[in-house]
Amino acid sequence: MNYSAKNSGGKIAGAIIVPMVAIVLISVFGIFGVMHWSAHLSDRNAEQSQHTLVAGAMQLTQNHLVKQQTGVAIWEEAYHVVNQTDPDKNWIHNNMTHWLYQNHGFTKSMLIDRELAVQSVYAHDLTQVWMTPNLIEDLRPAVAKVRARYIVSMKKTPSGLYRFAPEYNETRRSIAETGVLSIDGQPHLFTASAVVPQILSISKKRTPPVTLVSLMPLNGEKLHEIAEMTRLEGFVLKGFEESSTAGPQPSRRANTDGAGQFQLYSPLGRGVGVLGWNTTRPGSQMLDRITPFLALAAFMIAALVIAVIVFTRLMTKRLARSEAKAVLAARHDALSGLPNRARFHALLKEALETGFGKNTNTAVVYIDLDHFKDINDTLGHSAGDQVIVAVAQRLKWVIPDDGIVARISGDEFAMVIRNCEDDEWLEYILDQVQDEIGRPIMIGSHELFASLSMGVAVAPRDGNDPDDLLRKADIALYDAKANGRNRRSFFEANMEHQVQSRDRLSRELRLALQNDELDLAYQPQSDTGGRRIVSVEALARWTKPDGTVVSPAQFIPVAEETGLINELGIWVLNKACAKAHDWPGVIVAVNVSPNQFKHPRFVEKVMAILAANNLPPQRLEIEVTESVFAGRNDSVLKALRRLKNLGVKVALDDFGSGYSSLSYLRRFPFDTLKIDRDFLSGMNGNPEAEAILVSIIQLGKALGMTIVAEGIETLEQLRFLQAHDCHRMQGYYISKPRSEADLTAFLEEFNGDSGGGFGTDLSFQPRKVGARF
Ligand code: C2E
Ligand code: CA
Ligand code: CA
Numbered sequence: 001m002n003y004s005a006k007n008s009g010g011k012i013a014g015a016i017i018v019p020m021v022a023i024v025l026i027s028v029f030g031i032f033g034v035m036h037w038s039a040h041l042s043d044r045n046a047e048q049s050q051h052t053l054v055a056g057a058m059q060l061t062q063n064h065l066v067k068q069q070t071g072v073a074i075w076e077e078a079y080h081v082v083n084q085t086d087p088d089k090n091w092i093h094n095n096m097t098h099w100l101y102q103n104h105g106f107t108k109s110m111l112i113d114r115e116l117a118v119q120s121v122y123a124h125d126l127t128q129v130w131m132t133p134n135l136i137e138d139l140r141p142a143v144a145k146v147r148a149r150y151i152v153s154m155k156k157t158p159s160g161l162y163r164f165a166p167e168y169n170e171t172r173r174s175i176a177e178t179g180v181l182s183i184d185g186q187p188h189l190f191t192a193s194a195v196v197p198q199i200l201s202i203s204k205k206r207t208p209p210v211t212l213v214s215l216m217p218l219n220g221e222k223l224h225e226i227a228e229m230t231r232l233e234g235f236v237l238k239g240f241e242e243s244s245t246a247g248p249q250p251s252r253r254a255n256t257d258g259a260g261q262f263q264l265y266s267p268l269g270r271g272v273g274v275l276g277w278n279t280t281r282p283g284s285q286m287l288d289r290i291t292p293f294l295a296l297a298a299f300m301i302a303a304l305v306i307a308v309i310v311f312t313r314l315m316t317k318r319l320a321r322s323e324a325k326a327v328l329a330a331r332h333d334a335l336s337g338l339p340n341r342a343r344f345h346a347l348l349k350e351a352l353e354t355g356f357g358k359n360t361n362t363a364v365v366y367i368d369l370d371h372f373k374d375i376n377d378t379l380g381h382s383a384g385d386q387v388i389v390a391v392a393q394r395l396k397w398v399i400p401d402d403g404i405v406a407r408i409s410g411d412e413f414a415m416v417i418r419n420c421e422d423d424e425w426l427e428y429i430l431d432q433v434q435d436e437i438g439r440p441i442m443i444g445s446h447e448l449f450a451s452l453s454m455g456v457a458v459a460p461r462d463g464n465d466p467d468d469l470l471r472k473a474d475i476a477l478y479d480a481k482a483n484g485r486n487r488r489s490f491f492e493a494n495m496e497h498q499v500q501s502r503d504r505l506s507r508e509l510r511l512a513l514q515n516d517e518l519d520l521a522y523q524p525q526s527d528t529g530g531r532r533i534v535s536v537e538a539l540a541r542w543t544k545p546d547g548t549v550v551s552p553a554q555f556i557p558v559a560e561e562t563g564l565i566n567e568l569g570i571w572v573l574n575k576a577c578a579k580a581h582d583w584p585g586v587i588v589a590v591n592v593s594p595n596q597f598k599h600p601r602f603v604e605k606v607m608a609i610l611a612a613n614n615l616p617p618q619r620l621e622i623e624v625t626e627s628v629f630a631g632r633n634d635s636v637l638k639a640l641r642r643l644k645n646l647g648v649k650v651a652l653d654d655f656g657s658g659y660s661s662l663s664y665l666r667r668f669p670f671d672t673l674k675i676d677r678d679f680l681s682g683m684n685g686n687p688e689a690e691a692i693l694v695s696i697i698q699l700g701k702a703l704g705m706t707i708v709a710e711g712i713e714t715l716e717q718l719r720f721l722q723a724h725d726c727h728r729m730q731g732y733y734i735s736k737p738r739s740e741a742d743l744t745a746f747l748e749e750f751n752g753d754s755g756g757g758f759g760t761d762l763s764f765q766p767r768k769v770g771a772r773f
Contacts (some may be wrong), residue, residue: 039283097122328718
């Protein structure tokens, strides 16, 4: 039970927690992933635009070099000088190459003539070692392009001559070629331009130009200029990295360490150097900025998830616990902790199944606490609860280990005793149960003695079906109670018969009421001296059509069980009140059973009957036994009080037979006290019994009640009661219950003027009526 509850709790937790954690993890990782991806994208975009920026700055710088070189390359004078067979080197030095160095910082220059021979070379430091074949080779494509463009731009005139006429700047510039190359490991910018006249030249042939190549180291001022243009930070020129010499195209990839790179290549694709800078990586920067927040958010989400998990687990655990508790509560009795009726049924079924075919006996015992209602009523419900708990505990102690004890209802328990060897062994166990329960139970300062009645059915002898066995144990219990309490009965087939006959009896009683088969007998009660009959007790009589007489001791309990008592009781009241007219001055006593008081309009009905029969309330006496106080006695007390206030007399019947009659005397001011006949039958010269009888009479008198003794069978009893001044005498010695007509005659004779009662002296002879006994 516990296990399954936990299990279902775990399932719930799993069903909630696992998907939730998965969703949260996926979301967190997803968010981080997207952030990183977009940061990476924006980094790459930034990187690319920085790259484009550097490329643009390089282009601009190179264009600017072309422009500076053009100052000497597009010049009539220069054109003429360089195209002479023996050009004036001094002039060239002063006006072109050195001038370019002085004015624009071209540190090196050379003129390449039409035959591609190096015409003159200039270096500001007068060196020549830099003129390596590599350099010439690197420059060759640029020079070739310049020459080709120049030739292409020579237009043939109609006269057959070729004419070169630069028309606008753009064309001129297009006859220049720039780039980067390395001289002795130092990157240089270079520009190669055709030396052309400013205005016009005409020649017979299309001959290539003299080309001026000027170089300038890419460092210091120049580098700074480029850096200024790009406005990039940490702009430097680094040596060429071999690994990056993938091709002539500048690599567009950014360094992973946050440094941008722009590879410089010579026209032949030789690596020249690398422009580097600190890339601004906005994506990463943004990521760096928000990562702490994201981490915090992730941390909070994780904390939240953990909190939710802990909470969910706690809740599911609690749920599982309350589920287990509910299961326990559904199966157990809260007060005693014993299994309840439903659980007992299941356990019994199980026990019978395991015992089946094993040649062992399984006993089912129904237990009813005797007089439990009285304990509840007199000592209060908490005392009743304590008794239940004590009994439950003792039953558990005394029953064999493999036995089952359950609480079926209020004061009903049940047991299963397995593997009973035989009836004797079972009897021994049940003896122990009775002894154990018989030990006093301490409730506060009260010492209570409980007893129980038990009904026993044994499987397989009495059957193997749990319902059947329970029913039979119940029948046996009924039998035990019917035969006086504090005893036990084993189920016997004829008990079932009795139950069946009880059922039949109730059906017949219903019909008897309808068919007017019931009648009333009246038992007279004389005054102390036996001179007059002062009252009669109405007693129900039932003679079946076949002549069999059913005793009220038999059919009244059945009527009470079936609820027929209400109808029967009203019928008795009606009949008795109607007859009372025939017996003026005589009080009619009617027995009223506790069930009748449960009827909410009982008092009204009594009053209506009195009114209908025109009978003063004082002529009616209602006899109740102390069992009327069991259960909700407040409403009963109220009804009794109302009846008493209306003038109806109220008698406490069978006083002393019950559990705590004395306490009832305090609770309601009865008019009449009827001493139970057991006191009289137990008398017979027994001084103790006599003493009790006397004290009851005295007590009743002290409380101002009329004392009635019933069951007087002998003259001795009568004498004794007369001696103690008992008010009313009832019993076979005075008269047996009589039929209506009989009673009328009896009263006329007894109370008539001719001769009163049994005599005025104490000799008390039943002379007139003896024949009727
Ligand atoms: P109860 O109220 O105690 O009635 C007295 C019973 O004692 C009557 O038995 C009566 O016949 C019997 N009795 C009277 N004198 C003597 C005697 O000297 N010796 C012996 N041994 N018995 C004597 P009965 O008529 O059989 O009634 C039995 C019980 O049935 C009554 O006991 C009463 O509790 C119940 N009862 C009878 N009629 C009614 C009724 O109309 N309504 C209700 N609710 N109960 C009734
Ligand atoms: Ca009575
Ligand atoms: Ca009685």
